[in-house]
Structure formats: structure tokens, C-alpha cells
Amino acid sequence: MNLEEGSKIPSFNLPASNGKRIKLSEIKSKYIVIYFYPKDDTPGCTNEAKDFSKLKTKFSKKDAEIIGISPDSIEKHQKFINKYILKIMLLSDKDSKISMKYGVWKEKNLYGKKYMGIERTTFLISKEKKIIKIWRKVRVKGHAQEVLNEISNI
Template identity: 55%
Template sequence: MPDLSTGAKAPEFTLPRDGGGMVSLSELAGKIVVLYFYPKDDTPGCTTEALDFTALAPAFEEMGAVIIGISPDTVAKHEKFIAKHSLSLILASDTDQAVANAYGVWREKSMYGRTYMGVERSTFLIGPDGILRQVWPKVKVKGHAEEVLASAQACSAT
């Protein structure tokens, strides 16, 4: 498992994104990147998280930060999710979980006594230099986007 603590280099990725095309970390060099992993489009917690980040998107954009949500859902599902909720962030499709594995968020989970593999809701704040500035494992959605914004603002001030 890679070292994904604060101060480590963020793993590179290139993934298909909503609207066609690809998004890659290397293309965003020089920008603050908020990379958040979530389990599934259009579920209650994931919708709340996406809406919270969308509500704060202007403040992130003001400092030149880019928000990218990653889940195992397809690009087509991402596009429906964006249209249904008027989301203003990039959603990338990690259908083979390669990026989730690289970031250590593809984990064994359990619900109702059944175990399965899935995404552990996590967020990574990546500085303009590609270094992890802050990591939030096992995210609780309420208040999370505001907390990430405060950390991103502190990151942009340095």
C-alpha cells in the first residue's frame, strides 16, 4: 500500500470524465486539487456531498482549486447525476478501481452482516506541487465540504 500521509506525493491518475475527455493529475499541476472518492452516484450521502461541494465551488474556483469526484460508476451515470442535481464539479469514472486502489480507498466493507468490496468515502487535498496536504479517511458528509474549503484556503495562502 502506498504512503498516502500528509507530505507524500499524490499518485498520478488519468480517468475518463463527464462531458467526454479525460482528467489527469499531471494536467492540473500548479493547481490545488480536491480529490474526493465516493461510493455511488445518486445515493443520499453521495448526493449530499456532491451538492455541498457544488455549493462551495465558487469559493474553491476563486483560489484556483479544482474539485474532482471519483467513483466506480460509468461516465454515463455521472452525466445523469450531474444533470439531475445541477452539479458543478468534475466526476471521473474509475470502473476498474485502479485509482481507488492507488489511493487505498477500495476496501472491504460490511453491511447487514454481508462483506463486500467498495469505496471508503475519503478526500485528498493535493497542493499545486502534487504533494498531499491533507487526507480525510472515512469521511462523514455533514460539514465536510466546509472543512475541506478551510484547508484549501490555508493551502493557497502558503
């Protein structure tokens, strides 16, 4: 599926790092930041999670919920959160069905070896569950601040 800005976002119901299941329809924040990332405890993914965590209070002041999604298990997410004292919620998309629905499950190439994985992507969603902005092939450095700036400019 190829999602575009302005389109309705696919719903989900995924296990979360807080021990609950999170349904998109139950999130009532004015804005929802959903960022898809490849793997817990790798350099880029760690920096991205730490950056969003550092800005969590500022996002909260804008009534924005931050959610990270990867194929990692809840147990791995919990270790990742504890290791880096992360302040954001992480969801487990173990079978990658939601990643496929959002169009972020792509063929990747590492040293000539092809495999399927998540293309680092962030969605800014409205309370009405419509896409305000999409960042594809995200470069981690400065990205969390860029997302916060986008919300501030709305």
C-alpha cells in the same frame, strides 16, 4: 497502498463527465481536491456532491479544482450531474484501479455481508502533486466547508 500527508500522489488518466480524459499531471490549479465516493445518486454521495457544487465558486477563488471519483460509468455520472445540476467534474474509475492505488478500496460490511467498495475519502493536493491533507471515513455533513476552510488556512 497507504498514502500519507506529504507524499507524492499517484497519477491517473481517467474518463471524465465533460467527455474528456483527465490526467492528474495536466491539472495546473494551485490546489486539487480529490474526493472518492461510493456511488452516484445515493443519499450521502448526493449530499456531498451538492455541497461541493454549492461551494465551487469559493473553491475556484482559491484556485482549487474539485474532482469526484467513483466506480460509476460516465453515463451514470452524466445523469447524476444533470439530475442535481452539479457543478463539479466527476471521473469514472470503473475497474477501481485508481481507488486501490489511493488506498480507498476497502472491505466493507453491510448487515453482516462483506463486500469491496470505496471508503469515502478526500485528498487535498498541492500544485506539486503532494498530499497536504487526507480526510478518511468522511462524514458528509459540513465536509465540503471543512475542506474549503483548510485551504483558506494554508
